[in-house]
Amino acid sequence: MKKLMAANWKMYKTGAEAVATVNEMAAMLNGTAPEGREIAVFVPFTALEAASAAMKSISGASTGAENLYPASEGAFTGEISPVMIKACGAAWVLTGHSERRHILGESDEFVGQKTAFALQSGLRVMLCIGETLEERESGLLRNVLERQLKLGLKDVPAETPAEALAIAYEPVWAIGTGKTATNDDIVETHAICRELMREIMGAKADETPLLYGGSVKPANAGSILTLDNVDGVLVGGASLKAESFTQIINA
Numbered sequence: 001m002k003k004l005m006a007a008n009w010k011m012y013k014t015g016a017e018a019v020a021t022v023n024e025m026a027a028m029l030n031g032t033a034p035e036g037r038e039i040a041v042f043v044p045f046t047a048l049e050a051a052s053a054a055m056k057s058i059s060g061a062s063t064g065a066e067n068l069y070p071a072s073e074g075a076f077t078g079e080i081s082p083v084m085i086k087a088c089g090a091a092w093v094l095t096g097h098s099e100r101r102h103i104l105g106e107s108d109e110f111v112g113q114k115t116a117f118a119l120q121s122g123l124r125v126m127l128c129i130g131e132t133l134e135e136r137e138s139g140l141l142r143n144v145l146e147r148q149l150k151l152g153l154k155d156v157p158a159e160t161p162a163e164a165l166a167i168a169y170e171p172v173w174a175i176g177t178g179k180t181a182t183n184d185d186i187v188e189t190h191a192i193c194r195e196l197m198r199e200i201m202g203a204k205a206d207e208t209p210l211l212y213g214g215s216v217k218p219a220n221a222g223s224i225l226t227l228d229n230v231d232g233v234l235v236g237g238a239s240l241k242a243e244s245f246t247q248i249i250n251a
């Protein structure tokens with residue numbers, strides 16, 4: 001399986017800024033993802049069309065939206081559908097990011113609806129899961145991951161190809177805090193995630209990329225990528241500058 005190198009630009013970058021960053025990445029990568037690597041960059045809606053057009057200059061790279069509403073169209077003021085996301089030239093969408101769960105109040109059930117609808121609509125989905133520090137310290141790690149995976153994947157159509165889905169494990173306490181989980185934590189938690197994925201999706205679990213996210217940077221990406229059950233990384237802060245994300249892609 002290729003390592004999936006994903007960037008989450010969150011609420012950063014206008015269209016022009018996004019295009020400038022993609023163009024810098026294209027120059028640094030000589031127009032292609034390195035061998036054995038695939039690149040996905042999640043960008044704000046307002047930059048999606050321009051960034052997707054610019055991303056065509058990097059082979060093996062695509063863009064994604066950071067959110068969707070689970071309907072093709074309708075009276076949902078302020079929301080964006082998978083049809084619109086695909087029309088912007090994006091291939092992916094994120095679901096279940098901890099900022100949407102914890103700041104915007106999204107439930108596991110709603111994350112599940114979004115995941116299933118996006119897949120049915122032909123988008124690739126990166127479903128994010130992860131525990132808070134309080135949950136980890138109360139011994140609830142496995143329960144939280146199990147609930148988020150079961151409800152997040154509840155209505156995923158059986159015929160979904162393995163490459164249409166990726167899971168990103170991001171401990172909430174390691175996101176944007178500079179605190180990376182230790183390599184031992186990552187190995188232990190990724191083993192739990194893979195076991196739960198096997199229970200839920202059978203053999204397909206081994207072909208579904210499982211990414212780590214949370215304060216990944218050029219200095220730690222290389223060692224994280226060698227760990228068991230780590231098929232890629234999802235990078236926030238350190239993906240905003242072309243130079244540091246390119247270093248991570250090449251790690």
Ligand code: PGA
Nearest residue numbers: 175176214215235236237
């Ligand atoms: P971070 O964010 O790399 O800034 O910790 C990761 C994420 O939220 O996806």
